[in-house]
Amino acid sequence: MxxxxxxxxxxxxxxxxxxxxxxxxxxxxxxxxxxxxxxxxxxPPVYDPFAGGGAIPLEVQRLGLKAYASDSNPVAVLINKALIEIPPRFSGQATG
Known part of the structure; x- marks a missing residue:
């Protein structure tokens, strides 16, 4: 299935x-x-100026589109970096 x-x-x-x-x-x-x-x-790229937890940019990336996100809250920026920016850099690398 x-x-x-x-x-x-x-x-x-x-x-x-x-x-x-x-x-x-x-x-x-x-x-x-x-x-x-x-x-x-x-x-076209998708820009979320108030991304918060990053749900929109994350889903945009899952669809294969370019996503840009920002936020005035530094904690939200850190969450977005951890969710959206960093994982693609290591995609396809072996773990362990």
């Missing part, structure tokens, strides 16, 4: 890719990898 969350994530990525392609007057990609590449290339 497949994970329902991954199905929702793929459907959302497909819809974003479809909207971006139609905005440019192109046929939307259908292959999941082509959708992710097209989205990474053409989607």
């Amino acid at each position: 497949s994970d329902p969350k991954s199905g929702i994530l793929e459907a959302t990525q497909r819809e974003i890719g479809r909207c971006l392609a139609w905005d440019r007057g192109e046929e939307p990609p259908t292959d999941p990898q082509a959708i992710r590449e097209s989205t990474a290339k053409y989607a």
